[in-house]
Amino acid sequence: MAKERSGVIHELLRKAELLKQGAEARVYRAQFLGRSVIVKERFAKRYRHPGLDDKLTHRRTVQEVRSILRCRRGGISAPVVYFVDHTFHCIFLEEILGSLTVRDHIAFTQQSDSCEDRELEQLAQRVGQILAKMHDEDVIHGDLTTSNMLLRRGQEDKESDLVLIDFGLSYISSLPEDKGVDLYVLEKAFLSTHPNTEALFKVLLKSYTASSKKSSAVIKKLDEVRLRGRKRSMVG
Amino acid sequence: MHHTHELELFPDRKVTQVLFQEVKNAAELRQIAVDGQINAALINPTMLVHPLQVLVAANKAVHLQNTGKMKTRSLNSEIIFNLSPTNKISEAFKRFGISDGDDSVMVVMVHDKNESQLVEDIVTKVDGRQVPVEELSSLSDSANIRKLYKVCPQEETCGTLLDAVICRMATKDVM
Numbered sequence: 001m002a003k004e005r006s007g008v009i010h011e012l013l014r015k016a017e018l019l020k021q022g023a024e025a026r027v028y029r030a031q032f033l034g035r036s037v038i039v040k041e042r043f044a045k046r047y048r049h050p051g052l053d054d055k056l057t058h059r060r061t062v063q064e065v066r067s068i069l070r071c072r073r074g075g076i077s078a079p080v081v082y083f084v085d086h087t088f089h090c091i092f093l094e095e096i097l098g099s100l101t102v103r104d105h106i107a108f109t110q111q112s113d114s115c116e117d118r119e120l121e122q123l124a125q126r127v128g129q130i131l132a133k134m135h136d137e138d139v140i141h142g143d144l145t146t147s148n149m150l151l152r153r154g155q156e157d158k159e160s161d162l163v164l165i166d167f168g169l170s171y172i173s174s175l176p177e178d179k180g181v182d183l184y185v186l187e188k189a190f191l192s193t194h195p196n197t198e199a200l201f202k203v204l205l206k207s208y209t210a211s212s213k214k215s216s217a218v219i220k221k222l223d224e225v226r227l228r229g230r231k232r233s234m235v236g
Numbered sequence: 237m238h239h240t241h242e243l244e245l246f247p248d249r250k251v252t253q254v255l256f257q258e259v260k261n262a263a264e265l266r267q268i269a270v271d272g273q274i275n276a277a278l279i280n281p282t283m284l285v286h287p288l289q290v291l292v293a294a295n296k297a298v299h300l301q302n303t304g305k306m307k308t309r310s311l312n313s314e315i316i317f318n319l320s321p322t323n324k325i326s327e328a329f330k331r332f333g334i335s336d337g338d339d340s341v342m343v344v345m346v347h348d349k350n351e352s353q354l355v356e357d358i359v360t361k362v363d364g365r366q367v368p369v370e371e372l373s374s375l376s377d378s379a380n381i382r383k384l385y386k387v388c389p390q391e392e393t394c395g396t397l398l399d400a401v402i403c404r405m406a407t408k409d410v411m
Contacts, residue, residue, distance in 0.1 A: 084407065
């Protein structure tokens with residue numbers, strides 16, 4: 001069956017609720033097999049050569065899905081993958097219900113008057129731990145921000161679950177440099193999104209260092225990458 | 237008793253699951269399925285965690301049939317193949333298809349009309365007691381499922397066994 005031109009989407013997506021449109025993909029919410037799902041559609045890029053576009057898009061889709069599965073196998077919470085449509089490059093993922101982004105959680109907690117330091121520190125520790133676990137599985141997230149981390153309300157009195165999402169730029173690598181860059185991306189996003197959180201991020205890194213078996217090489221690279229960045233003198 | 241779900245991606249294609257226990261004619265059923273006299277997939281229910289597992293397999297099968305990319309020769313065999321974590325078709329049938337001595341069977345049919353006649357036909361063919369599909373979990377052999385899908389305890393800290401199984405089914409072709 002000939003693959004239809006880009007722009008033609010499933011009936012399902014036509015009726016589904018579009019949540020986000022990025023440069024790379026559209027994200028929808030829909031019902032699928034009786035569950036609430038998120039559908040991530042990597043649409044065709046018409047400015048690219050079609051043969052290349054198809055290969056690239058396919059590769060990105062495959063990398064995303066492989067990273068998610070690797071995380072889950074390592075006990076790191078990431079959405080369940082229900083179905084991958086390789087003809088339209090759509091990934092059908094579990095919708096994490098009853099959740100709040102870490103970004104919003106930090107923002108709300110900082111706004112409220114109650115004593116937030118301890119609570120946010122504990123959160124930072126947990127984030128450090130989960131990222132250490134992820135890097136120990138050699139998964140590079142590629143887009144670490146507090147918007148890509150969800151706090152899912154736990155059942156009954158259990159603690160809320162920290163879930164990583166949006167593995168669209170992720171890949172597998174054992175190189176400390178790649179892990180260092182991953183943390184650098186988070187540091188930049190974290191500090192620019194949440195004012196006055198330098199100490200909090202230090203707690204995160206401390207927790208990461210304590211939890212990962214390979215952390216010293218990674219932190220060393222992180223320091224090197226920090227010296228590189230924008231508006232940084234590379235004079236030796 | 238039986239369970240029917242219309243595939244959201246393929247309107248008019250419905251998946252009906254009918255579960256039987258105390259089955260006495262598994263060998264005969266297997267033979268007539270092979271001969272093409274039943275248009276259904278006969279699955280070993282001890283390898284199933286939940287009806288959703290079947291829906292995921294069936295959805296993928298219909299998708300691959302529509303795009304001309306099935307790995308096996310029929311939709312029904314493709315459903316069984318999709319349940320398996322490996323790419324060996326014969327192994328999929330051995331583990332997920334029914335064997336001559338089995339005493340329980342899950343019958344899965346993909347169809348486009350109302351299922352009542354189909355279910356009736358199946359019930360007459362199976363020498364066994366129809367039970368509600370909801371009882372599937374009581375038939376699951378979790379230990380064997382974990383072994384076959386290679387699910388370690390670590391993975392079950394971030395999800396259920398069903399989640400682990402579905403993920404593998406959905407990503408088998410690219411892992």
